[in-house]
Amino acid sequence: MLEMKLVSKRFGLIDPYSIDDFIANKGYQALKKALKADKLDLLDEIENSKLRGRGGAGFPVAIKIMALAKEISQPKYVICNADEGEPGNFKDRYILEKDPHSIIEGMLIAAYMTNAKTGYIYIRGEYSLQIDIMKNAIKQAREKNYLGEAILGTDFSFDLEVRSGAGSYVCGEEFALLESLEGKAGRTRVKPPFPTSRGLFNKPTLINNVETFATLPVIIDIGGKEYAKIGTASSTGTKLISISGNVLKKGVYEVPFGISMRKIINELGGGVENGRKIRMVQLGGECGPIIPEYMLDMVIDFERFEEFESKTGAGALIVIDDRFDFFEILKRISEFFTHESCGKCIPCREGNYHLLKIIDRFVNYCATEKDMNLLENTAMVLHHTSLCGLGQSAPTAIISALHYFRGTFQKRIEASLSQEDRIYAKN
Amino acid sequence: MPKIKINNLEIFADPGSTILEAAKEHNINIPTLCYYPDLHINSDCRICSVEIVGQKGLVTACSTPVKDGMDIKVNSPRALNARRTITEMILANHDAHCTTCIRNLNCELQTLADNLGIDATRYENILEPKAIDTSSYSLVRNPNRCIKCGRCIDVCQSVQSVSVLEIIGRGRESVVSPAYGKLIADVFCTYCGQCSSVCPVGAITEKDDTDEVWKALDAHSKHVIVQVAPAIRVSLGEDLGLPLGSIVTGKLISALKMLGFSKVFDTNFTADLTVIEEGHELINRISNKGVLPLITSCCPAWINFAEHEYPELIDNLSTCKSPQQMFGALAKTYYAKRENIDPKDIYVVSIMPCTAKKTEARRPEMSVNNEDPDVDTVLTTRELAKMIKQMGIDFNNLRESNFDKPDEVTSGAGAIFGASGGVMEAALRTVKEVLENKPLKILDFEQVRGTEHIRHADVEINGATYKVAIVNTLGSAREIAEQVKTGNSPYSFIEIMACPGGCVGGGGQPYGTTHAKARERMHSLYQVDRLSKIRKAHDNPAVSNLYTSFLGNPSSSIAHELLHTHYTNKR
Numbered sequence: 001m002l003e004m005k006l007v008s009k010r011f012g013l014i015d016p017y018s019i020d021d022f023i024a025n026k027g028y029q030a031l032k033k034a035l036k037a038d039k040l041d042l043l044d045e046i047e048n049s050k051l052r053g054r055g056g057a058g059f060p061v062a063i064k065i066m067a068l069a070k071e072i073s074q075p076k077y078v079i080c081n082a083d084e085g086e087p088g089n090f091k092d093r094y095i096l097e098k099d100p101h102s103i104i105e106g107m108l109i110a111a112y113m114t115n116a117k118t119g120y121i122y123i124r125g126e127y128s129l130q131i132d133i134m135k136n137a138i139k140q141a142r143e144k145n146y147l148g149e150a151i152l153g154t155d156f157s158f159d160l161e162v163r164s165g166a167g168s169y170v171c172g173e174e175f176a177l178l179e180s181l182e183g184k185a186g187r188t189r190v191k192p193p194f195p196t197s198r199g200l201f202n203k204p205t206l207i208n209n210v211e212t213f214a215t216l217p218v219i220i221d222i223g224g225k226e227y228a229k230i231g232t233a234s235s236t237g238t239k240l241i242s243i244s245g246n247v248l249k250k251g252v253y254e255v256p257f258g259i260s261m262r263k264i265i266n267e268l269g270g271g272v273e274n275g276r277k278i279r280m281v282q283l284g285g286e287c288g289p290i291i292p293e294y295m296l297d298m299v300i301d302f303e304r305f306e307e308f309e310s311k312t313g314a315g316a317l318i319v320i321d322d323r324f325d326f327f328e329i330l331k332r333i334s335e336f337f338t339h340e341s342c343g344k345c346i347p348c349r350e351g352n353y354h355l356l357k358i359i360d361r362f363v364n365y366c367a368t369e370k371d372m373n374l375l376e377n378t379a380m381v382l383h384h385t386s387l388c389g390l391g392q393s394a395p396t397a398i399i400s401a402l403h404y405f406r407g408t409f410q411k412r413i414e415a416s417l418s419q420e421d422r423i424y425a426k427n
Numbered sequence: 428m429p430k431i432k433i434n435n436l437e438i439f440a441d442p443g444s445t446i447l448e449a450a451k452e453h454n455i456n457i458p459t460l461c462y463y464p465d466l467h468i469n470s471d472c473r474i475c476s477v478e479i480v481g482q483k484g485l486v487t488a489c490s491t492p493v494k495d496g497m498d499i500k501v502n503s504p505r506a507l508n509a510r511r512t513i514t515e516m517i518l519a520n521h522d523a524h525c526t527t528c529i530r531n532l533n534c535e536l537q538t539l540a541d542n543l544g545i546d547a548t549r550y551e552n553i554l555e556p557k558a559i560d561t562s563s564y565s566l567v568r569n570p571n572r573c574i575k576c577g578r579c580i581d582v583c584q585s586v587q588s589v590s591v592l593e594i595i596g597r598g599r600e601s602v603v604s605p606a607y608g609k610l611i612a613d614v615f616c617t618y619c620g621q622c623s624s625v626c627p628v629g630a631i632t633e634k635d636d637t638d639e640v641w642k643a644l645d646a647h648s649k650h651v652i653v654q655v656a657p658a659i660r661v662s663l664g665e666d667l668g669l670p671l672g673s674i675v676t677g678k679l680i681s682a683l684k685m686l687g688f689s690k691v692f693d694t695n696f697t698a699d700l701t702v703i704e705e706g707h708e709l710i711n712r713i714s715n716k717g718v719l720p721l722i723t724s725c726c727p728a729w730i731n732f733a734e735h736e737y738p739e740l741i742d743n744l745s746t747c748k749s750p751q752q753m754f755g756a757l758a759k760t761y762y763a764k765r766e767n768i769d770p771k772d773i774y775v776v777s778i779m780p781c782t783a784k785k786t787e788a789r790r791p792e793m794s795v796n797n798e799d800p801d802v803d804t805v806l807t808t809r810e811l812a813k814m815i816k817q818m819g820i821d822f823n824n825l826r827e828s829n830f831d832k833p834d835e836v837t838s839g840a841g842a843i844f845g846a847s848g849g850v851m852e853a854a855l856r857t858v859k860e861v862l863e864n865k866p867l868k869i870l871d872f873e874q875v876r877g878t879e880h881i882r883h884a885d886v887e888i889n890g891a892t893y894k895v896a897i898v899n900t901l902g903s904a905r906e907i908a909e910q911v912k913t914g915n916s917p918y919s920f921i922e923i924m925a926c927p928g929g930c931v932g933g934g935g936q937p938y939g940t941t942h943a944k945a946r947e948r949m950h951s952l953y954q955v956d957r958l959s960k961i962r963k964a965h966d967n968p969a970v971s972n973l974y975t976s977f978l979g980n981p982s983s984s985i986a987h988e989l990l991h992t993h994y995t996n997k998r
């Protein structure tokens with residue numbers, strides 16, 4: 001069995017509008033267990049689990065939770081990042097709409113460990129159904145005293161609200177998200193300080209991804225050490241993978257880390273439509289690397305992903321078959337980032353547009369060797385100097401493409417030259 | 428203390444300092460662009476990117492705290508390449524016609540590009556030209572030269588609390604502009620011009636009126652006279668190659684004569700007059716239980732701010748015109764009569780450290796014949812420096828000249844008007860001596876001097892204690908105004924200046940004015956005061972003469988007509 005359903009175990013089995021269904025399926029039991037436990041022991045469990053963030057950057061979760069727990073000032077906030085604005089990613093949507101209480105439960109556990117009293121779930125505006133489901137879940141949880149004052153008769157209080165995003169991709173970046181929650185334009189901040197010391201309204205704040213929170217009850221349930229046995233040494237546990245593009249069975253599948261991409265695509269995704277050939281696969285979403293077909297035996301693993309200088313572990317596989325022009329794909333990606341750049345820092349604001357212009361020259365068969373060098377240089381500068389993750393990861397696709405598909409670039413340059421010759425010959 | 432290496436030099440850095448601060452401390456230069464000493468760290472331009480050995484990406488020196496063991500390479504090939512590439516990107520979206528730009532040879536972007544040795548950009552120019560905002564009398568905004576460094580937004584918001592500038596739009600479409608893309612004249616801009624002072628490039632500048640002045644100087648029918656504000660004599664030198672804080676009064680007068688002005692007068696004279704009028708106003712209000720605290724009115728940016736944001740305080744404002752406008756009114760009445768010149772032929776130019784003065788001169792109230800402005804044209808320190816350069820004057824080697832009558836005598840009290848706390852001190856010298864009716868023993872009111880944005884002092888006059896406050900920056904003015912508005916102000920007299928440090932830090936002063944520079948200029952002004960023969964406004968014989976021969980008494984009806992004004996609720 002390829003799939004391993006820990007976070008997604010209730011998907012499709014319960015009515016997301018019914019808290020009773022959730023409770024009947026072991027829901028809120030991890031919370032009850034946690035409320036009886038010592039907070040330091042709980043932190044140990046998280047640390048032992050070696051859980052890393054599921055929102056893309058893969059930052060160790062225990063470090064952030066401990067940092068927040070250490071802050072003595074109040075208020076403290078716990079925020080769930082459900083912005084999921086990156087094309088090709090939709091696993092958070094599945095959790096929101098199929099098992100909303102698992103997120104609430106995870107946030108409650110995090111809040112309990114850190115003494116936070118207020119939480120927000122920042123859901124992208126387009127997810128209107130999911131917003132509705134989440135609001136209903138919060139209401140029901142409050143009615144049953146899973147949220148609110150003196151939760152389940154303990155002295156722990158915590159409440160939660162849904163906020164919806166204005167719709168731009170960069171609002172998923174944690175600092176931009178905080179700005180947006182504060183009612184300002186969604187632009188990142190200068191760092192440090194980091195959110196755990198100065199986050200929402202400059203108060204200590206924990207921000208994690210939907211899937212990260214939904215994993216916490218699993219860890220409390222089975223224990224950190226048990227959890228760490230799943231997956232690989234550097235990447236423990238399971239991961240929800242969004243598969244899209246030219247596969248037969250697009251969707252979200254939960255697998256343990258360490259499974260090869262080829263297996264996921266062929267066995268879960270059902271392979272490529274009409275038996276065509278895979279030209280390339282983009283990992284993680286628009287901001288991830290593009291790899292050729294022969295690399296698909298690589299396994300899903302944070303460390304392997306980082307070899308691409310890519311922090312992207314959000315878990316998307318976008319499969320592109322041989323009908324599509326390589327440069328058209330790159331162009332589409334560049335257009336996306338040119339449009340989504342918030343404009344705060346110069347490399348990302350200016351650079352993405354130049355990348356787009358240069359790629360356009362490849363699309364139109366008028367590129368030169370110089371263009372390729374400039375493309376490479378610009379992409380690296382963006383990657384190294386942009387202020388936030390958007391600009392830093394925007395050129396990942398191009399950088400990886402230049403690495404794995406250099407021949408394709410060279411061929412296009414040659415074709416451009418001969419095209420020019422043809423034009424000269426005509427005149 | 429963290430031990431770090433910068434360019435192989437081992438240094439001990441202050442804990443908590445950034446890489447940039449540590450480098451500066453040890454005279455290692457790291458290029459910056461959006462960074463400005465008195466403002467927040469924005470970290471937007473990424474020019475100060477440096478390499479830390481062993482780290483994959485680059486970090487910005489302005490925002491990265493030092494850590495023990497850091498090995499920093501400021502000019503590693505990667506850092507240098509990044510810096511050059513980013514600069515080329517800026518230039519590719521910039522109206523880089525330097526020779527026709529007001530900032531030519533005085534521009535941070537130009538200097539950066541020059542230092543990096545950039546002669547061509549590898550990128551296609553992608554500038555989409557936008558309209559230039561010339562809607563106001565004070566400031567011009569040229570979006571085609573804006574590099575979106577955010578400095579202007581930061582001063583306007585966090586120093587001045589006015590917040591008319593912001594980034595609108597996203598990504599490549601973003602522009603720095605008043606909200607909704609409005610024109611400057613259509614928002615509540617106070618025209619303090621601090622934005623133009625911190626802008627690294629030619630994107631926000633004063634409205635350049637030098638051509639108007641050249642034209643007037645060329646017109647034979649015009650009698651063109653000029654007044655010079657106190658703060659100019661301690662700042663102009665900087666723009667002409669002299670050290671910070673140089674006192675250049677004599678050379679400045681010679682230069683103005685060479686430019687062709689018929690008479691060169693000192694605004695210190697009408698500053699002295701302001702002290703007399705405002706001093707009497709204060710005495711009247713105290714003895715007749717009038718509206719207190721009395722708040723000074725010589726800063727037009729503060730007046731604009733008060734009319735828009737605190738109209739409740741209009742009765743607290745001194746009715747005195749600013750020294751610039753007192754001069755204008757007298758020039759077109761008293762002076763015209765004395766010299767037997769038709770006021771219509773007199774053309775009054777002011778040299779001010781200030782962009783707000785340009786708009787002040789256009790207020791309809793500031794016209795004695797209700798037709799022409801009393802002050803025809805206002806130039807900033809920078810514009811005057813430009814004219815001196817245009818004329819090819821070797822400023823440093825000029826001989827010194829004196830001001831023309833009747834202003835040849837001015838007091839040190841008028842001179843310190845250019846420093847925050849100066850108006851207060853000048854007024855106290857007069858009010859205390861007049862009320863106590865015996866000569867002041869100590870002329871230096873040290874307790875009102877300084878650069879903190881809000882300062883208080885207790886002043887003893889005739890046994891009674893009066894609380895006074897000195898405020899600079901509009902952000903601090905807001906705090907104090909709130910107090911007055913809610914009736915909780917303990918003060919009798921408040922001096923408010925919009926610019927950090929007062930006019931020495933004015934929005935029309937040489938580009939790159941910082942708190943530290945303003946402080947130096949302030950020291951020089953106090954030196955001018957110390958060296959003055961007369962240090963109290965009411966001791967100025969020229970002022971007394973003006974009262975006997977023309978105005979009568981302080982607060983007389985003619986004084987009121989010419990030297991006082993009124994304010995409007997503009998909310």
Ligand SMILES: Cc1cc2nc3c(=O)[nH]c(=O)nc-3n(C[C@H](O)[C@H](O)[C@H](O)COP(=O)(O)O)c2cc1C
Pocket residue numbers: 052053054055056057058059081082083084085086169170171172173174175207208209210212388389390
């Ligand atoms: C441009 C950009 C968009 C992002 N969008 C999301 C998002 O939609 N959801 C998310 O969880 N994290 C997103 N992130 C990552 C967050 O900044 C942050 O690292 C994450 O929420 C931390 O949670 P985790 O540690 O649980 O992964 C984004 C980052 C960048 C740079």
Ligand code: SF4
Pocket residue numbers: 170187188340341342343344345346348349386387388389390391392
């Ligand atoms: S990298 Fe892009 S999205 Fe991030 S701050 Fe810079 S301009 Fe904005």
Ligand code: SF4
Pocket residue numbers: 521522523524525526528529530531532534535536537572628629630
């Ligand atoms: S702002 Fe600077 S770089 Fe731009 S045109 Fe003016 S002088 Fe040149």
Ligand code: SF4
Pocket residue numbers: 572573574575576577578579580603622625626627628630631
């Ligand atoms: S106008 Fe000047 S100070 Fe303001 S953002 Fe543009 S370049 Fe910076």
Ligand code: SF4
Pocket residue numbers: 618619725726727728729780781782783784924925926929930931932933934935
């Ligand atoms: S403080 Fe001086 S320079 Fe600044 S706005 Fe006021 S009068 Fe002008």
